[in-house]
Amino acid sequence: MRDAKRNLMSLAAVVFLVVAFAGRVPQSISAPLPAPAAGSDLAGSIESAVVARACELIRQGRFDVAGELAKRAYAGSEGQLTGAPRQLVQILDEYEEIDRRRRLAREEAYTEALAELEKLKSEQAEDVNDVNDVNDLTEALAVIAKTGEFADSEQKVRLMSDAFVEETVRKAIDKAAEFEVRAKWLDAYTNCYYWLQAIDPNNEGYSDYADHLLDKATLAMAFEDSPCETSSERFAGVKKEMFTRAVDFLDTRYVTLVDYDKMGAEALKRCELLAEVLSSSARFADASQSGESSSSIVVEGILDSQKVAVWSAALAELKSEVKEASEGSGAFGRKDFLRIFEKVLTLNKLTVGLPETVLVSQFAEAALSALDPYTVIIWPKQIQDFEQMMTNEFMGIGIEISKRKGLLTVSSLLLDTPAFHSALDAGDIIEAVEGLETKDMSLSCAAKKIKGRAGTKVNLRVRRVSEDKSIPDKVFDITITRDRITVPTVRGWQRTTSGKWLHMVDEKNKIGFVRLTSFSGDTAPGLEQVLDDLESQGLRGLILDLRWNTGGLLDSAVDVADKFVDEGVIVKRKPGFGRAPIYDYESAHSRGTHPNYPVVILINGSSASASEIVAGALADEKYERATLVGTRTHGKGSVQGITGYLRDRAQLKYTMAYYHLPSGQRVESKKAMKEQGRTDWGVAPD
Template identity: 45%
Template sequence: DEDKKADILEDAFIQKVIALAVEKGKELDAEGRWVDAYTRVFYWLVNLDADNKEYKDYADELSEKALVEISLKDDSCGQSSIERHEGIKAEMVFRALRALETNYVNVVDYNEMAEKGLARCRLLGEVLTQTKKKLDYTVSADKVEKWLMGIRAIKEELAASSTAITNEKFRMIFGEILALNSIALEIPEEVVIAQFAEASFNGLDPYTTLVWPWQVKDFQKNMTQQFIGIGVEISKATGTLKVVSLLPDTPAYTSGLDADDEILAVDGESTEDMTITCAVSKITGPRHTKVTLTIRHADSDKTSDITIVRDRIVVPPLRGWQRADDGRWRYTIDPDNGVGYIRITGFTETTASDMEKILSELEDQGLKGLILDLRFNSGGYLISAAEVVDMFVEKGMIVKSQPRTGFPTRENAHKQGTHPNYPLVVLINGQSASASEIVAGALQDEKFKRATLVGTQTYGKGSVQVVTPYTGGDSQLKYTMAYYHLPSGRRVKNRYKMEKAGRKDWGIKPDIEVELNMNELRKMIDVQRANEVLAKADHDADKPLKRHSLQETLLADKQLAVALLAVKSKMIQAGRMVKFIEDRDASMTKKVAATR
């Protein structure tokens, strides 16, 4: 309740506590403890008072300082900052600016870019003097002060001018920054290029960025969901590196590794102080090469070495609600009523074809209704999203991409291959973004009204990005080139723009809103993970994996419970007989009632 919240924030005692918290946060900031200042103070203040711009700006600056610090020191695998920045050149930035001038979705705001870039340069100087961590660069306080004075002089010159910054002027500012570094900080030019470019491009929007040579490999892996490795999901949530699950048809599945194994070493190197990022980089590697893991099985004191040959791993983009013991997904969530469930984790090149196979199998088994789960799906390829929508609608525009110049691009539905008009419910939440919003928005759109959306408001990306190697030198430019529009012509509002305008009406809103608090979310994720764990091919039958029944799963995930009830309601409206199991559905109904 916003009124109650306002009353609480105006309470004298609460205001005193907040003032003390702010004071403590600023002390931690001054001590160079930016992560502590963020996680202990300003993260909570932003959540307590989301409309307070001062808290948000301070929190954002703390996050930036922490990121700058990370970029200036060795990573957890021992790779130095100098090594990571190798190959970065000013020409990459100039090429990116040429591409953006012509192809960016809006007229490029060089004023905003310059402001963000100069602000990052100031933070770079502050981090170099305030950090308590060992950096790869040592710069005296006098040199940093000379740097900061130069930054202030550039800002004052810009403030005194009444004309907008042009492309040419922005390039001059960039050149001045590099020249200033050569006489002030004297750190490698590549570092300054990276800091200025990353911040200034982020001033356009959060999705426009230069992907530096050392980042390209991971960037491509995230986009394609393909990489060279062994096929294992790992975690260090409890402080120990553990196997969470295996992927079927991968080297790990038949290697002897098992779910819940501890990984004590990788090629003889202890994992005790190794981060997840470092562990992943050491376990992955060139195809057909070997990696040796020293492991300890759960409930055993003995250790053993398992050597696995790396191969190409393709992460399947589709999941069911639970795995069977043989590793196959269960896609039927309610056998009595013929209700299917498909969770899409990403829109890759194979999403549509994989989904076509699953739908055909479900329909052969008597599918009467379907739940599509897009929660936590951050997106993927636009064409893949359009292909998924095309399965459920016969004709008409699915999505339109509208660039700043030139003709729009449309993806249209085709009657051939359209699946039956059974009840369809789509689950969404605040992490459903990009391609997920296209699917959810198109299926909900008034032109089709094909699906009911359950959950919470989506992320609100509302834009289309493309990737080009035009910047050269093994770098890539990812930039926003268009906004997308739903079948009725409605544009999906962009979160970044709405927040700048002080609004919250971004993304796609559900037809049935069901929120989860932090405890409910944690429980839902725990149950979901338990249901999807895959053990080794010859897993010990005396140590069965923990699986949750449908009733337990629905009690832990009220969004899914509501989605299932929504499907059943639509089936009843269509004149179908629906079976209700009293003990299960009664408890579900109570949960649903509690959300309304």
């Protein structure tokens, strides 16, 4: 009987997660779960077999099959059902109703989007809307993407073969090409290829070209001054010795043999792109004519076509040299790579004359990206932001901000912070910080402007949009004193008016809900407090939400998993090349283990690193402590270390090991699996 009740409790939690995934939260999942009757035993009975099989089907995501099984088994006797069978039917009936509402909502959303698309078609026919105009084009692309989002497979085929849609897509491709000729790469991405990817996410041509545009736009923006820093300040403190020491360190400490020819190829490719972006950028061309520049970096040689040609030709020769060496009998090693690096620095001085700090930074970034996305140099200018990210602590006012339609918006207020105790509210638009307009300010720049030393003040101009269009928006100035802020990583499903998180999402069934946003030093202690509180209320099942949790500290992840496993390995790390191939183990401890109630973990493609360790360990076949619901995780699969070997306040974050789950299987990297044409990266849901 205990196993049947445990299965039903897990089932109730899974059904809740289906609702939570759709963004809807019911008042109750099902009827209250009764306590097991003393001495009862359903083992071997038909009822027990039906319940067990239905629960297994639910775990496989086969809700419809489970429903059919229950209907056949209990046909004609629904009114006489009691105990576990009755509860099973109630839960499946509720899921069926939830699914019906979801399908109805999708159909309504599709009909609404399709009507909007038809309106655009008629406006174009009447010359009211012109998809040749970039604003009208972007609007049309957005409506097409929205329609496709809610379309089923047959509707999607009809949508993509529609003449208006085909014409709009073609014009978007043409418009992007026009933008690129004018060195407006960001416009080409935001107005065209962002939406083309949304319309057809499986089109590799769209995704590859979008990456190409973003690479160029990112390079161009690196040379623009912002309200937060000049482009010269951005590269301050960068030294070539930092990169050479990083290469020396990685030669024996990286997780695998370093692929120097691949590093060289990527670095030289970036150097070529640098010259192309800077020489074709309208910002630099305009500056040479007007005498005004949006960049404090002066690169006179980049405007000399002859010098650019020499630079490009020499880079092509170096690329050939790297390719020939890698394909020949002799290996292309560390010394060969560093020799190429020195040649590029010398070539730069003789031709285009990029500031060495800029060239070193870009060369290093591209070279290390060839290894993996997580091995990077943290330059002196970036150290403070990096440390704040790792500790979840900073000096500021305690708000989370986002850009909505280009407007700097307060997403939420952190509890018991200066912002929480001020007149500021979620949804407010911050129009200016210290008199500087935020409309064209990047999110990171705005955050830097709002942050500052504890005890100092920051002045904000705020707009509160009126819900009643007949009443004008409220615009006001507010001054807030900064303080030390710790970002909470443990959250609930809803907040009270006083700002307190609620964690018991289903009072009748006593199902708790905890969302972890990252893994910091405070995460495990914070979770412990919540679990103790929930258990004092009679917790009978837990939902742990790790969606969009990109990771954090390994020790924190181990401490979280340790709360649900009383003994055994949580994660194994296989060290890198150059060290003894002996696994490092992180194990569970019996002290502090919480009761064995069902746990369901929500995961998605943004659950990475430490999230994958927790989800993978608890769902591992060795323990089967949790059921995973959602989509396959990000697929990071590696552990990073940090070293100050580079000196002068620079640090190197590098991949030092791969991690393996308790049963021994490795969590595969998404990048590596995609290169092999495979899709089995990360941790898969149950």
